[in-house]
Amino acid sequence: MSSQDRTSSRRKGIAKVLAIAGAGALLLTGCSAEVQRGWLPNVERDTTNHTGMIQDLWVNSWITVLLIGILTWGLMLWCIIAYRRRKTDTGYPRQLSYNLPIEIFYTAVPLALVLTFFMFSDSTEKAINAEVDSQLVVDVRAKQWAWDYNYTYGALEKYEATTQARLTGEPGVEETLPTLYLPVGKSVKLELNSRDVIHSFWVPAFLQKLDMIPGRTNYIYLTPQVVGQFDGKCAELCGEYHSEMLFNVKVVPEDEFVTYLNTLKDGHVGEEYDRQPNKVNEVSAHASEGK
Secondary structure, three states: OOOHHHHHHHHHHHHHHHHHHHHHHHHHHOOOOHOOOOOOOOOOOOOOOOHHHHHHHHHOOOOOOOHHHHHHHHHHHHHHHHHHOOOOOOOOOOOOOOOOHHHHHHHHHHHHHHHHHHHHHHHHHHHHOOOOOOOOOEEEEEOOEEEEEEEEEEEEEEEOOOOOOOOOOOOOOHHHHOOEEEEEEEEEEEEEOOOOOOOEEEEEEHEEEEEEEOOEEEEEEEEEEEOOOEEEEEOOOOOOOOHHHEEEEEEEEEHHHHHHHOEEEEEEOOOOHHOOOOHHHHHHHEEEEEE
16 A cells, blocks of 8 residues: 555544534534433432432432543543554564552552442442431332322321322323422421332433332431422332323422312321232222312
8 A cells, every 4th residue: 555545544543433423413412411410311400409419329320430431532542542463563462460559459449439439329329318307208108009198297187099090001181190289498208009000100300200019118317498389109019000000299389288288188008008009099080080
């Protein structure tokens, strides 16, 4: 190959690299709004008292991983270029093996990174799951394929047993879905229970999700800080109509929350209904008829 052909080939290679780099930069520019949140859902930092620290952990983690990836890719490319085979080379290059400093380096550095990630993740998880004295306790009971809510707020003990809006596979109407009401600015303890199979309580805007296991109670502690309505869903495959096991979370001022509680039935739908599936359906049907 002539020197002119080699020069032309080299220019074409450089042009390809620049084109790929330009396309990548354009893509990242278009995603700049997402990058600021680390590709999380469009969630405000103060939706609950925990969303800010969850966002910080996630965004800082992927930025760190990205920087480590860039460094690793850079070192790989440097090795490929610096130690490539030259035309004047004959035979195999000098082989290196059992280099103790290098082996210690590539063992110690990943171990330090893993321990650092673990430390930050563990501290954030402990802060989120720390038990606090809650002004409102809601016993949330999942069932195929709807939700029951038992509210304890001061002297008020109310319950709402619901049925799912549609079980036909057709899109449901958001306004008819079971709605969990929460007062803004008040600490909340969610007691998560299941009446039948494993479910999972997930409110994407809260950036928290927890499984609901039969015979076991799991807990979520949080304080809603923004008035509004948020989507919720079951995040564990729980049967034929799992995709329709949806609910709303409505965060309202305290006076509106108390007014809503006064419209509900007195008492508590508890474990006695878990042992009587037919009774659960009966209560749910009556509650639905009364709406």
